[in-house]
Amino acid sequence: MxxxxxxxxxxxxxxxxxxxxxxxxxxxxxxxxxxxxxxxxxxxxxxxxxxxSRWINPLDALVVENTWVPSIIATLQAFALGSVLALFLGVIFGFGRISQFGLTRWVSTGYVQFFRSLPLVLLIWISFTIDGHFGFTTGTLGWSGEARRLTFLVVGLGVYNGAVLAEILRAGVAALPSGQAMAGHAIGLRHGQVQRLVVLPQVLRNMLPAVLAQLVILLKDTSLGYVITYPELLHSADIIGSDYGNSYLQALIIAAAIYFVLAYALSKLVVLAERRLRKKTAAPLARVKQIEASAVAD
The missing domain is CATH 1.20.5 (Single alpha-helices involved in coiled-coils or other helix-helix interfaces)
Structure with a gap:
């Protein structure tokens, strides 16, 4: 067409x-x-x-070097770690929801429904404040200051967005024609192999726009590190605006522009990844469809 x-x-x-x-x-x-x-x-x-002068102050070379650049690095670090954790949990619990084992489905559904219903800022704040209770602190592991804040920001981002991504992947699997899995079983693949080799590549390709949208949201959600004083973009913009009282709004607008650039660059990278994924899976999918057609004909 x-x-x-x-x-x-x-x-x-x-x-x-x-x-x-x-x-x-x-x-x-x-x-x-x-x-x-x-x-x-x-x-x-x-x-x-x-x-x-209201724009020159927040864009001063020393301010850029000592505040803006470190805040961008801190934001990307939280985004990268949070994305890895969210994708890992999303795949695990997404396929757990369609598992053949009832207990696995029950646990996965409980995880998705519970954490998807909670405000992300609450997860971050609870994770941060619970540190030190029950005789355990991150300080015992040598984590303190920025590393401690990063840890609990990543935990909140990963757990919450992992629940959302799990539901996205489950919906993608449900939307996939059942003949795809049947074709995998027809050539002797086990259930786990069918999910990993046949279902997962197609689901990731089909649901990539939705996954991208959620990762962009995760990138913006790093700004919630502000509540635990993690030095991300919003927190840094607040500091710069406080240092230069007449440039507060300008600092926030600069931070917004940086968020836009980061999100736009992320969307372009995912488009390139989608194209590579389509090329990589085109031949195997064509073979699976041939087997499916032969099975139906028989």
Missing amino acids: SRQGETTVLFDALGPKGRRNANIASVISALVIVGLLALAAVGLAGQNFFEA
Whole structure:
């Protein structure tokens, strides 16, 4: 099917009058947006928002080197570790929900339903404050300061997002045609091999946009490290804004711009990974479909 056919399969193509009305609505919407932006710009200009000194201070070379760059590194570190933990838990409990063993399904469902229902900031705060109870502290392991905060931020991010990713993967497996697994069993694969070699690659490929969206959310959720004073972007922006009282909003906007760049770069990396995954799985999937067709014919 052509790309044009794909974009119109769910609705009828607009006629001349419909296209004209759509163009008029687009122009009006653009004018309204431009007008609101202009109104906001005039209001901010009246408060000297665009004054050069208010932007120079938070972008000073020493501030960038000593605050912005370390905060970006800290944010990416929390994101990377949290993503690894979330993906690991998501795969484990996602497939646990469709396991052949009742106890595994029960435990996996309980994990997903419980942690998905809790606010992430609560998980981070509880994990951080419970440290020191029951005769155990992270200090006994040599963790203190930033490492301690990073540990509990990653735990909160991984546990919560792992529950969400588990539900995403379970939905992906449920949406996969049952013939795919049947074809794997037909060639002598065990249940675990079918899940790992046939089901998982297709689910990851099909659900990659949803997984990406959740990882972008995880990246933004690193800002919740602010509540335990982890030195991520938002916390650093608050410090810079406090040091330069007339540049507080500017510091927050700079942090927002950095978040946008990081999220946009992440989306591009995942698009490249998706293309490589499609190429890698194209041949094996074609072979599985041939076996499935032969099994159905027999």
